Amino acid sequence: MADKAGKIINRQLFTENQVLRQVLGICSSLAVTNTMSNSLVMGLGLSFVTALSSMTLSAMRSIIPHRVRMLAQTLVIAVYVILVDLFLKAFLPEISKTLGPYVGLIITNCIIMGRAEAYAQKNPPLPALIDGFFSGLGYTGVLLMVALIREVLGFGTVFGMNVNFAGFETWTIMLMPPAAFFIIGSFIWLLGARAAKKAAKTAK
Amino acid sequence: MYNLCITNDEVRRMQYSSVFTRQKMMRTALLALLPVALGSVYFFGWRHVAVGIAAALAGALAEYLVMRSINRDKAKVSEAVFVTAALFTLSLPPSAPLWLALIGMLFAIVFAKSAFGGFGRNIFNPALAGRCFVYIAFPAQMTMQWPQPFSGFPGGFAHWSAQLSADTASSATPIIALNAGGAPAPLGSLLLGATGGSLGETSALLIALGAAYLIYKKAASWQMMASTLLGAGLLSAVFWLTGLSQASPLFTLLSGGLLFGAVFMATDPVSAPNDKTVQWIAGGLMGAITVVIRTFSLFTEGMMFAILIVNALTPLIELKYRQYKQAKKARAKEAVA
Numbered sequence: 001m002a003d004k005a006g007k008i009i010n011r012q013l014f015t016e017n018q019v020l021r022q023v024l025g026i027c028s029s030l031a032v033t034n035t036m037s038n039s040l041v042m043g044l045g046l047s048f049v050t051a052l053s054s055m056t057l058s059a060m061r062s063i064i065p066h067r068v069r070m071l072a073q074t075l076v077i078a079v080y081v082i083l084v085d086l087f088l089k090a091f092l093p094e095i096s097k098t099l100g101p102y103v104g105l106i107i108t109n110c111i112i113m114g115r116a117e118a119y120a121q122k123n124p125p126l127p128a129l130i131d132g133f134f135s136g137l138g139y140t141g142v143l144l145m146v147a148l149i150r151e152v153l154g155f156g157t158v159f160g161m162n163v164n165f166a167g168f169e170t171w172t173i174m175l176m177p178p179a180a181f182f183i184i185g186s187f188i189w190l191l192g193a194r195a196a197k198k199a200a201k202t203a204k
Numbered sequence: 205m206y207n208l209c210i211t212n213d214e215v216r217r218m219q220y221s222s223v224f225t226r227q228k229m230m231r232t233a234l235l236a237l238l239p240v241a242l243g244s245v246y247f248f249g250w251r252h253v254a255v256g257i258a259a260a261l262a263g264a265l266a267e268y269l270v271m272r273s274i275n276r277d278k279a280k281v282s283e284a285v286f287v288t289a290a291l292f293t294l295s296l297p298p299s300a301p302l303w304l305a306l307i308g309m310l311f312a313i314v315f316a317k318s319a320f321g322g323f324g325r326n327i328f329n330p331a332l333a334g335r336c337f338v339y340i341a342f343p344a345q346m347t348m349q350w351p352q353p354f355s356g357f358p359g360g361f362a363h364w365s366a367q368l369s370a371d372t373a374s375s376a377t378p379i380i381a382l383n384a385g386g387a388p389a390p391l392g393s394l395l396l397g398a399t400g401g402s403l404g405e406t407s408a409l410l411i412a413l414g415a416a417y418l419i420y421k422k423a424a425s426w427q428m429m430a431s432t433l434l435g436a437g438l439l440s441a442v443f444w445l446t447g448l449s450q451a452s453p454l455f456t457l458l459s460g461g462l463l464f465g466a467v468f469m470a471t472d473p474v475s476a477p478n479d480k481t482v483q484w485i486a487g488g489l490m491g492a493i494t495v496v497i498r499t500f501s502l503f504t505e506g507m508m509f510a511i512l513i514v515n516a517l518t519p520l521i522e523l524k525y526r527q528y529k530q531a532k533k534a535r536a537k538e539a540v541a
Contacts, residue, residue, distance in 0.1 A: 171342065173337065182315060189319065
């Protein structure tokens with residue numbers, strides 16, 4: 001049952017990317033991608049929570065009664081989210097402030113619950129840890145790509161460094177969450193079209 | 205990844221008829237826009253004609269590339285892309301820079317049209333969706349700079365572009381001036397178009413000329429135009445009489461983009477409803493929403509948002525109306541039985 005680590009990693013980063021292929025975690029992808037640094041912190045936080053909660057739940061999977069598993073999952077995830085929140089407040093207060101409620105809202109991110117239900121339930125702790133961590137990294141990668149476009153066009157900066165050139169006008173719309181809709185939409189469009197092309201080729 | 209370059213071989217095969225779908229209705233629409241376009245040259249100079257042509261070329265190329273990725277060799281560009289380019293350009297302020305027009309046009313074609321599957325499938329009017337995108341992305345260029353129109357003979361025909369006045373009070377649209385506490389612009393100048401505003405929207409007379417041609421050619425529904433004007437006129441009369449708004453109904457109808465939108469945008473054969481009754485409902489809603497936005501929101505103009513909102517609601521209204529009609533029919537049958 002246990003998959004090879006490489007296979008899991010490839011699946012979570014590319015072929016079954018949580019954001020682009022499963023279309024999960026969209027809410028936070030829209031909300032925090034206005035700057036690169038926010039996205040990076042959010043993505044790493046989510047990777048941490050998903051990895052450790054997946055591992056914990058996988059280790060506990062034989063002792064949790066099936067009927068109350070959702071409750072147990074939420075409690076475990078909450079523990080790790082609180083850890084991330086306290087860590088950010090203590091060591092990165094600036095970013096904690098700009099992310100605001102979104103750190104606490106990591107608990108509502110469908111990716112964590114999705115991995116717990118779809119993978120950690122049926123697999124041993126180590127693969128579950130890898131699966132959770134790389135699904136979080138796949139999410140981080142997409143967030144960073146979206147944030148790169150939004151930050152360059154919206155602020156004229158990358159990680160806060162100025163990349164403006166003369167005559168460049170910042171796009172106000174890129175500062176607003178709806179802009180991420182178009183960007184993520186384009187990514188999904190391109191990936192979907194590519195997958196369709198591949199499927200057509202193998203069908204022949 | 206897609207091959208985004210067009211090969212030499214492809215260029216050789218390209219003839220007008222193999223790249224473009226001929227659409228008679230779209231040519232009629234372009235002809236109807238001619239008076240408005242000539243008027244905008246007279247008022248604001250030649251510059252935007254070049255901008256419009258550039259937008260049309262960029263739009264056609266973008267549509268071709270996207271449609272090719274969907275339909276392979278059978279990819280065709282609808283002639284509607286030229287109408288979209290014309291409508292989009294005419295809805296811009298006279299001083300809008302070229303890059304802004306290109307961004308808006310590409311957004312209109314790629315996201316508002318091609319992403320839905322190309323011509324005939326878009327739920328939003330592409331020109332307006334593109335305008336809305338640049339309106340929100342670049343508010344300074346879209347709402348702050350209004351050059352005053354040329355007058356006399358030969359007016360803007362002898363000029364490349366209209367000059368921005370340093371004095372902000374004199375470079376405002378009639379609605380901005382009214383909101384700022386000024387006197388409403390004389391109806392005569394609103395009728396002829398000698399006011400600040402977006403390229404195509406200033407002259408009520410020229411728009412009416414285009415409307416008459418569209419209706420004569422049966423290329424646009426007069427119900428849609430009439431209901432929009434009726435909705436806006438009635439609600440604005442209520443607001444005016446109760447003192448909520450300074451704009452008289454006549455001023456409301458003639459100022460801003462209401463007339464241009466009602467004639468050329470609301471009647472877009474793709475995004476407008478087909479059923480006559482639904483057209484009356486949708487049009488009335490458009491006019492009313494425009495007046496509500498103009499009166500109560502921070503935006504000076506409401507027509508663009510009103511049309512997009514109603515575009516989004518149209519499928520729902522059509523569905524509900526169909527269900528209502530079916531229920532009525534069923535009841536009538538029951539009564540007979």
